[in-house]
Each structure stands twice: as structure tokens, then as C-alpha cells.
Amino acid sequence: MLVEEVYEVLEAVENSDFEGMSEELGDLLLHIVFHAYLGKEAGHFDINTVIDKISEKLVRRHPHVFGEESASTADEVIKNWEAIKAQEKAQKLKSRTPDQRSLLEGIPSKLPAIHEAHQISSRAARVGFDWPDVEGIFDKLQEEVAELKEVISTGDDAGRRERLEDEIGDMLFVIVNIARYLKIDSEAALKRSNRKFKSRFRYMESELAKQGKTLEQASLEEMEALWQKSKSEAIPT
Numbered sequence: 001m002l003v004e005e006v007y008e009v010l011e012a013v014e015n016s017d018f019e020g021m022s023e024e025l026g027d028l029l030l031h032i033v034f035h036a037y038l039g040k041e042a043g044h045f046d047i048n049t050v051i052d053k054i055s056e057k058l059v060r061r062h063p064h065v066f067g068e069e070s071a072s073t074a075d076e077v078i079k080n081w082e083a084i085k086a087q088e089k090a091q092k093l094k095s096r097t098p099d100q101r102s103l104l105e106g107i108p109s110k111l112p113a114i115h116e117a118h119q120i121s122s123r124a125a126r127v128g129f130d131w132p133d134v135e136g137i138f139d140k141l142q143e144e145v146a147e148l149k150e151v152i153s154t155g156d157d158a159g160r161r162e163r164l165e166d167e168i169g170d171m172l173f174v175i176v177n178i179a180r181y182l183k184i185d186s187e188a189a190l191k192r193s194n195r196k197f198k199s200r201f202r203y204m205e206s207e208l209a210k211q212g213k214t215l216e217q218a219s220l221e222e223m224e225a226l227w228q229k230s231k232s233e234a235i236p237t
Contacts, residue, residue, distance in 0.1 A: 002031045003110065014191070060084065103127065115187045117176040125180070134181050137174060144171040203230040 005028045012020035033047060040046040061084050064071035071077045089106065103126070107119045124130065131137045148167040154160060179186035204226040208218050215223070 002028075002035070005031055014195075060088075112187060114172070114176055114190060117173050118180055118186055121173070121177050121180055131177070131181070134178065137178050137181060141171065141174045141178065144174050200227060200230040203233075 005024065009021065009024040009028050011017075012024045032050070036045065036047040036050050039049075059066045061081050062077075063069040063084075064077065064080065069080065071080055103123050104120055107116060107123070109116070111119065121130075131140070144167065148164070148171060151160065151163045151167050154163075176186045179189060204223055205215060207226050207229075208215060208222070213222075
């Protein structure tokens with residue numbers, strides 16, 4: 001339910017639906033208060049603990065605002081932020097043996113898969129485990145496409161579905177890396193394409209309805225013509 005509420009907030013933000021934002025942020029706030037109350041009942045923490053922790057974190061991670069350090073650019077702010085986070089993480093890992101530690105620790109497994117892939121590859125890139133240029137990633141994409149085609153051509157056997165899932169996953173992971181390399185949020189990019197598709201599809205439905213037709217009654221050629229028309233008329237998303 002908490003994840004669902006977060007997505008409803010994001011949708012209201014993306015649509016600039018300010019009335020919806022006020023309602024959905026209220027729903028999200030209810031969940032925060034509710035979880036804090038459950039924490040209080042169990043004797044672990046309460047809402048004051050939650051507020052104190054984020055306040056302390058904001059002060060600690062912004063020494064250029066609340067401390068003596070300086071940062072003249074956004075890049076310097078991010079660099080300082082990451083350095084402080086790394087120090088905090090190092091403190092948490094002190095009690096663990098080297099083989100129990102991982103650079104990828106702390107990336108929530110409940111993240112949307114594309115966003116998780118972005119976080120994983122970003123962490124790996126920090127220590128130099130990355131392609132030297134974007135062309136190398138495109139080469140990797142072609143390699144993954146070829147491997148997927150090879151699995152498709154093998155016919156239907158017992159392990160085919162699992163291999164298809166592996167190859168499609170590998171291909172998506174590489175595409176996320178292309179977006180990351182180009183400093184594009186792949187989750188936002190896909191959301192944008194989803195909205196664009198929905199808008200053009202609705203245009204197609206609307207135009208067919210004006211002709212007294214449904215999608216089922218239209219030919220593929222008619223639908224394709226309307227789809228191209230929606231592109232040329234720059235239908236708003």
C-alpha cells in the first residue's frame with residue numbers, strides 16, 4: 001500500500017495535478033504516521049524519532065549550508081554528499097568482515113527493476129567497472145540482441161522460457177546503462193514513452209469512433225495511418 005501511494009503521488013506530480021498532489025501527499029503522510037505509530041506501539045521509535053533522524057541527516061550531509069565547508073557548484077554539493085554517505089556506510093560496515101561487505105548494499109530490492117538497474121550500474125561505475133565510452137555499450141547491446149535471437153531460434157524446449165527471460169533482462173540492463181551513460185533517467189524516459197503511446201492510442205480510438213468504428217473493426221492499415229497522423233499532429237501527452 002505504501003508503494004502504491006508513492007506512485008499515486010508521482011502521477012499527480014507528473015500531471016501537474018495540484019489538487020491531486022495535495023490529496024495524494026495526504027494519503028502518503030497517513031502511511032508515514034501510521035508506520036511511526038506501529039513503531040511506537042512496538043517500542044522501537046515514534047514520529048519524533050523519524051523527524052529527528054531526517055533533520056540530523058540533512059544537517060550532516062550539507063556542511064556547506066550548516067557547517068564550515070564550501071561548495072560553489074551543484075557537482076561539488078553532490079560530491080560532498082556522496083563522500084559523507086560513504087563515511088556513514090563505512091561506519092555501519094566496521095563490524096562486518098570484508099567478505100560480508102558490498103558496494104551494492106543498501107539498494108532496495110523493492111525498487112522498480114529499471115531504477116534498481118540504474119542504481120546498481122551507477123555504484124559499479126564509481127569504482128571504474130564501466131564501459132570506456134557509449135559505443136562500447138552499443139556493442140554490448142548488439143551482442144545481447146544476437147543472443148536473444150539465438151534463443152528464439154532454438155525452438156520450444158523445457159528451459160527456453162527461462163533463457164528468454166535471462167536474455168531480455170540482460171538486454172534491458174544494457175539499455176539502462178546507455179541511459180545512465182547519457183545522464184538520462186531511464187525510468188523517467190520509459191514513463192515518457194508510456195504516456196506518449198497512451199496519448200496516441202487514445203487519439204486513434206477517438207478518430208475511429210468518429211467514423212463509427214471500433215478498434216476491432218479497423219484494419220491494421222487504418223490503425224497505422226491514424227497512428228502516423230497522431231505523430232504528425234503532435235498530440236499532447
